Amino acid sequence: MTDQHTKWRFTASIAVLLLALIGLGVRLAFLHLGLEEKKRDGFEKARSLEKKINPGRGIICDCKGENNILALNLFVKDVCADPSLIVKSNQVVKVASVLADKLNLPSDELAIRLNQPDKRFAYVKRMVRQESVAELEKQRIAGIFYQDTTARYYPHGSFMCHIIGFVNHDGIGSAGIEQQMDKYLRGSPGSIESRVDALRQELYEERSHYIPPLDGANVVLTIDQNLQYIVEKALDEAMIQHHAKGAWVIVERVKTGEILAMASRPAYDLNEFTTADNHVKLNRSIGLVYEPGSTFKPAVIAAALNEGTVKPETVFHCENGAWMYKNRVLRDYHAYGHLTVADGVKKSSNILTAKVALTLGDKKIHRYLSAFGVGLKSGLDLPGEENGILRSPSEWSGISATRIAIGQGVAVTALQMVNMISAIANDGCLMRPYVIRQVQRSNGTILVDTKPELLAHPISPETAAVMKKLLARVTEDGGTGVKARVEGYEVAGKTGTAQKPVNGGYSSTAYTASFLGFLPVEDPEIAMVVVVDEPQPVHLGGAVAAPVFSKIANQAVRYLDIQPFKDNRTIARKNVVVSYKNAMPSRHLVVDNSGMVKRDGFQE
Amino acid sequence: MIRKNRKKRLHGFVLPAPFTGIVVAGALLALSYVWLDCRCESIGRDIKKLEAEKVQLKKDILSEESRWSKMKSPANIEAVLAKHNIVMTWPRQDQVVRLYDAGVNTDVAVKKRNSSLTYMKRDKAVIHD
Numbered sequence: 001m002t003d004q005h006t007k008w009r010f011t012a013s014i015a016v017l018l019l020a021l022i023g024l025g026v027r028l029a030f031l032h033l034g035l036e037e038k039k040r041d042g043f044e045k046a047r048s049l050e051k052k053i054n055p056g057r058g059i060i061c062d063c064k065g066e067n068n069i070l071a072l073n074l075f076v077k078d079v080c081a082d083p084s085l086i087v088k089s090n091q092v093v094k095v096a097s098v099l100a101d102k103l104n105l106p107s108d109e110l111a112i113r114l115n116q117p118d119k120r121f122a123y124v125k126r127m128v129r130q131e132s133v134a135e136l137e138k139q140r141i142a143g144i145f146y147q148d149t150t151a152r153y154y155p156h157g158s159f160m161c162h163i164i165g166f167v168n169h170d171g172i173g174s175a176g177i178e179q180q181m182d183k184y185l186r187g188s189p190g191s192i193e194s195r196v197d198a199l200r201q202e203l204y205e206e207r208s209h210y211i212p213p214l215d216g217a218n219v220v221l222t223i224d225q226n227l228q229y230i231v232e233k234a235l236d237e238a239m240i241q242h243h244a245k246g247a248w249v250i251v252e253r254v255k256t257g258e259i260l261a262m263a264s265r266p267a268y269d270l271n272e273f274t275t276a277d278n279h280v281k282l283n284r285s286i287g288l289v290y291e292p293g294s295t296f297k298p299a300v301i302a303a304a305l306n307e308g309t310v311k312p313e314t315v316f317h318c319e320n321g322a323w324m325y326k327n328r329v330l331r332d333y334h335a336y337g338h339l340t341v342a343d344g345v346k347k348s349s350n351i352l353t354a355k356v357a358l359t360l361g362d363k364k365i366h367r368y369l370s371a372f373g374v375g376l377k378s379g380l381d382l383p384g385e386e387n388g389i390l391r392s393p394s395e396w397s398g399i400s401a402t403r404i405a406i407g408q409g410v411a412v413t414a415l416q417m418v419n420m421i422s423a424i425a426n427d428g429c430l431m432r433p434y435v436i437r438q439v440q441r442s443n444g445t446i447l448v449d450t451k452p453e454l455l456a457h458p459i460s461p462e463t464a465a466v467m468k469k470l471l472a473r474v475t476e477d478g479g480t481g482v483k484a485r486v487e488g489y490e491v492a493g494k495t496g497t498a499q500k501p502v503n504g505g506y507s508s509t510a511y512t513a514s515f516l517g518f519l520p521v522e523d524p525e526i527a528m529v530v531v532v533d534e535p536q537p538v539h540l541g542g543a544v545a546a547p548v549f550s551k552i553a554n555q556a557v558r559y560l561d562i563q564p565f566k567d568n569r570t571i572a573r574k575n576v577v578v579s580y581k582n583a584m585p586s587r588h589l590v591v592d593n594s595g596m597v598k599r600d601g602f603q604e
Numbered sequence: 605m606i607r608k609n610r611k612k613r614l615h616g617f618v619l620p621a622p623f624t625g626i627v628v629a630g631a632l633l634a635l636s637y638v639w640l641d642c643r644c645e646s647i648g649r650d651i652k653k654l655e656a657e658k659v660q661l662k663k664d665i666l667s668e669e670s671r672w673s674k675m676k677s678p679a680n681i682e683a684v685l686a687k688h689n690i691v692m693t694w695p696r697q698d699q700v701v702r703l704y705d706a707g708v709n710t711d712v713a714v715k716k717r718n719s720s721l722t723y724m725k726r727d728k729a730v731i732h733d
Contacts, residue, residue: 068676075667130663229678488697558695
């Protein structure tokens with residue numbers, strides 16, 4: 001090879017190299033000098049990362065705090081498919097059968113959904129737990145991919161469903177606490193601006209903007225899950241035993257207004273809320289108004305005692321069971337002659353209560369009932385509370401007072417009733433009921449701290465003390481609420497059996513049986529209302545609702561460690577007379593060997 | 605014929621010291637920049653990894669918390685106990701013993717207990733003797 005030849009080859013190589021470099025340079029100039037803006041933007045877009053970071057939703061827990069979680073956000077996966085790819089690979093039946101097996105779906109239906117050659121995207125199943133997907137992911141099925149997402153999860157299913165509520169598919173609280181505290185639970189989203197590499201992995205050093213998300217705060221309820229379980233179990237048993245249409249219970253701490261348990265039947269699974277009907281989702285304890293019947297009598301009797309129009313020993317004639325007043329007959333369940341007010345409460349005489357109401361007059365009755373919270377929202381921190389119905393006295397007929405006094409022509413929520421009885425038990429102080437104890441961030445910052453709040457003082461402490469004694473007689477021998485007794489404790493309460501209003505009259509077959517009470521009488525700790533809707537065949541409050549009260553209260557006093565007797569009392573356990581410091585005159589309690597409290601009755 | 609001193613001619617290509625210094629400093633600067641850039645990149649990767657780990661741990665915690673919460677729910681505990689034929693009931697009122705300060709002088713009680721122990725020891729000692 002000649003020297004000339006070598007020189008030529010060298011020059012040619014250099015020329016080719018230069019040409020290539022010039023070409024690349026020109027291309028680079030086109031790309032970077034805005035000559036192909038569209039493409040440049042495309043590259044920029046592909047390399048840049050701008051996204052919102054969703055915060056975690058706060059948890060909801062019972063009164064024990066984070067030990068007992070009732071609702072939380074879980075990281076789950078949406079199983080998605082590319083139907084066209086699956087159809088092309090001719091694997092529709094095989095893929096459908098594998099997915100159906102792992103995800104518990106009907107295979108045929110899934111095969112139809114996957115057999116769509118024109119479709120590039122379809123959900124196979126949404127919100128599947130990571131454990132369930134892990135095995136599928138290992139199989140690497142062509143045309144199946146997974147998207148990370150979060151889902152609200154309720155570990156206990158239908159437990160406490162009406163209190164907790166649910167979050168809809170857009171992540172917005174739509175019932176119960178989830179709705180009420182949505183602004184706290186939701187948190188605030190963060191954002192990130194950065195660049196990614198060819199594998200779409202973020203390049204940390206290119207991160208230009210980052211605001212971390214602020215997770216939602218945690219909500220601590222006043223509800224105790226163990227007590228709630230006791231209540232729900234008793235309700236379920238009552239529903240079966242009495243073939244009832246519905247049933248609901250509220251347990252409230254008398255001195256503070258804290259709701260310790262609130263349950264309603266029928267119930268639904270919070271994780272499957274879309275399948276539940278609206279009537280099932282209704283929290284009957286606060287969202288359903290009913291005529292309370294005889295459980296309403298304590299409010300009217302308390303009003304009359306407070307006004308001094310009657311005394312416990314005042315005697316009324318009970319017209320031997322049928323009283324004609326303003327051309328309308330009012331009947332008693334059992335016929336009575338003369339009864340004292342104290343006995344009238346014990347035996348639940350309609351006629352006596354109506355006559356007591358007449359001693360007050362319409363305006364005073366209305367004023368007292370309003371003071372007890374009837375016809376008004378109590379201010380409970382749960383959505384869906386009803387007002388109830390208490391018409392103004394100007395709209396009352398001549399007999400309205402006699403009917404309202406016995407719980408007819410007035411509609412209340414169970415919450416209003418339990419509040420009313422709590423006020424009597426709490427020396428006449430009506431407290432605002434609440435279910436949210438605290439809202440706190442995970443770092444411990446407390447955003448909301450609910451304190452007991454006095455709403456009204458409808459009756460004096462003296463009247464309340466007398467009412468407590470009168471209501472305690474309802475559970476004595478001869479009273480209507482004997483079945484509400486709790487061994488070793490004095491229980492005060494009132495039974496109610498209300499005919500349900502239908503077509504302007506009252507049904508002769510559909511009843512609402514209820515029991516409203518508190519215990520222990522001397523130093524009340526808890527108040528409770530039990531309502532059973534249309535029990536069959538037995539429909540009396542004393543036979544249907546009172547045993548449910550007893551069953552719940554029996555366990556509640558032990559669980560809450562409520563002491564049966566006060567320390568400052570002299571107690572002798574062997575059939576001796578027990579004297580109370582603040583007892584009413586001429587009244588004694590006898591405690592027998594079994595620990596049961598017996599009374600020797602009022603001496604009028 | 606005099607031969608050219610090639611070694612001597614090479615001396616003519618030696619770069620001036622300040623220039624060399626600048627070049628070396630520049631090179632060092634460039635190298636340290638590259639090293640720092642690599643270090644930043646590596647720390648960035650580590651941070652990303654830790655971030656991912658944190659997210660995963662958060663997922664795991666929530667998952668475990670949900671399982672634990674479910675496990676210790678009253679309904680589940682009751683069901684598990686029932687499987688072992690254990691039925692828990694609340695004690696009757698007469699079975700409840702409440703603790704209270706009985707007004708016992710603890711010093712006296714301790715002395716009494718100690719003295720009884722001493723007697724027991726003595727008795728034993730006697731037996732052993």
